[in-house]
Amino acid sequence: MRATWKGAISFGLVTIPVQLFTATEEHDIPLRQVHEKDGSRVRLRRVCEAEDVEIPYQEITKGYEAPDGSMIMLSDEDLADLPLPSKKLIDVLAFVDAGSIDPLMFSKAYYVGTSDKAAAKPYALLREALTESGQIAVTKIAIRSRESLAVLRVHEDTLVLQTCLWPDEVRPATGITPEGDVTIRPQELQMAKSLMEMLSQDFDMSALHDDYQEALQQVIEARLQGIEPPHEEAAAPAGGKVIDLMAALENSVRAARESRGEPGSGAEPAEVRELPVRTKRATRTASKTAAKSEPPARKATGSAAARSAAAPKDTGGKKTTAKAATARKTASKTASKTASKTTKKAASKTATAKKTTQKRASA
Numbered sequence: 019m020r021a022t023w024k025g026a027i028s029f030g031l032v033t034i035p036v037q038l039f040t041a042t043e044e045h046d047i048p049l050r051q052v053h054e055k056d057g058s059r060v061r062l063r064r065v066c067e068a069e070d071v072e073i074p075y076q077e078i079t080k081g082y083e084a085p086d087g088s089m090i091m092l093s094d095e096d097l098a099d100l101p102l103p104s105k106k107l108i109d110v111l112a113f114v115d116a117g118s119i120d121p122l123m124f125s126k127a128y129y130v131g132t133s134d135k136a137a138a139k140p141y142a143l144l145r146e147a148l149t150e151s152g153q154i155a156v157t158k159i160a161i162r163s164r165e166s167l168a169v170l171r172v173h174e175d176t177l178v179l180q181t182c183l184w185p186d187e188v189r190p191a192t193g194i195t196p197e198g199d200v201t202i203r204p205q206e207l208q209m210a211k212s213l214m215e216m217l218s219q220d221f222d223m224s225a226l227h228d229d230y231q232e233a234l235q236q237v238i239e240a241r242l243q244g245i246e247p248p249h250e251e252a253a254a255p256a257g258g259k260v261i262d263l264m265a266a267l268e269n270s271v272r273a274a275r276e277s278r279g280e281p282g283s284g285a286e287p288a289e290v291r292e293l294p295v296r297t298k299r300a301t302r303t304a305s306k307t308a309a310k311s312e313p314p315a316r317k318a319t320g321s322a323a324a325r326s327a328a329a330p331k332d333t334g335g336k337k338t339t340a341k342a343a344t345a346r347k348t349a350s351k352t353a354s355k356t357a358s359k360t361t362k363k364a365a366s367k368t369a370t371a372k373k374t375t376q377k378r379a380s381a
Contacts, residue, residue, distance in 0.1 A: 029110035038128040130177035209267040216274040
C-alpha cells in the first residue's frame with residue numbers, strides 16, 4: 019500500500035513520525051457517456067473561451083475571479099507553499115470524549131502508520147492512552163493543498179486519522195423535522211423496542227454487500243448475451259395512506275420472528291399486551307356474536323345453578339359491583355338452604371326405612 023502523506027503527529031513536546039494510507043475504497047462499475055444514436059464515446063474537451071481552441075492539460079492552472087471580473091492566477095507553487103502551520107504536521111489541539119463529535123462531520127479515513135522504528139513506542143503510547151481514556155484527539159492537517167479538521171482515533175490496533183468538515187460546513191436541520199406535537203403511547207414505544215431488538219439479533223455487518231452493483235452486473239451480462247435483462251417488480255404505491263401504527267409494528271415483529279424460524283404468534287411482552295381501543299371493541303363485539311350463535315345450554319342443578327345465578331353481567335361501575343356482591347350472597351344462602359332441606363329429607367327417609375325393616379324383622 020502506497021503512502022499518500024508523510025509528516026508527524028505532534029502533541030505537547032512529543033513528535034511521532036508517521037505516514038498516512040488511504041483506509042477506504044469505493045467499488046463501482048465504470049460507465050461511459052456515449053451517444054445514444056450510435057454508441058460513440060462522448061468526451062469532454064477543455065476549450066479556451068478566448069481562442070475557441072482545445073488546450074492541453076499541462077497549460078491549465080487555477081485562478082480566482084475577483085469581484086470586478088479580473089482573474090488572479092495561482093500556480094501549483096503558490097498552492098504548495100501556503101504558510102500553513104499544519105503543513106506536514108498533524109497538530110493535536112485537544113482530547114475530547116469519543117461521542118462528542120457528531121458522525122455527520124466525518125469525511126475520509128486514513129490509516130496512520132509509523133515511518134521509522136523510533137516512532138513505535140510513542141505511537142503505542144498514544145494509542146493506549148486514547149483507548150484507556152475513551153477519547154479521541156482533535157487535530158488539524160494540511161492535505162492535498164487544503165487544511166482540514168480531523169480526529170485521531172483507534173481502530174482495532176491502529177491509529178486512524180478521520181478528516182472532518184468544519185462546523186460551519188454542516189447545514190442546520192431547521193424546518194425539516196415534523197411540526198406539531200406527536201403523542202407516542204407506551205405500548206407503541208415498547209413494541210418498537212421489541213422490533214429493534216429482534217432485527218439486531220445475530221446482525222453481522224461484514225455480511226452486507228452492494229446489491230446495486232450486483233444488479234447492474236446482471237443487466238450488463240444480459241445485454242452482452244443479447245437477452246432481456248431482469249427487471250424489478252413494480253411496487254405498490256404507498257404515498258398518503260394512513261396506517262395503524264400498532265398493527266404495523268406487531269406485523270413487523272411477527273415477520274421478523276418468522277424470518278428467523280421462530281413462531282410468529284408467540285407470547286408478547288407484558289408491557290405490550292394492552293391493545294388499542296379499536297382492537298378491544300372488536301374483541302368484545304366478536305365475543306357477543308359468538309355467544310349469541312351458541313346453542314342454549316341445559317339448566318344447571320344444585321350448586322351449579324347457584325353459581326350460574328351468582329355470575330353478574332359485567333356492565334362496569336360501583337353500583338354494578340355492589341349488586342353483583344349482593345346477588346352472590348343471596349345465591350349462596352339459597353343454595354345452602356336448599357342443600358340443608360335436601361339433606362334433612364334424605365335423613366328422614368333413611369330413618370323411616372330402618373324402623374320399617376326392624377318391625378318386619380320382629381314380627
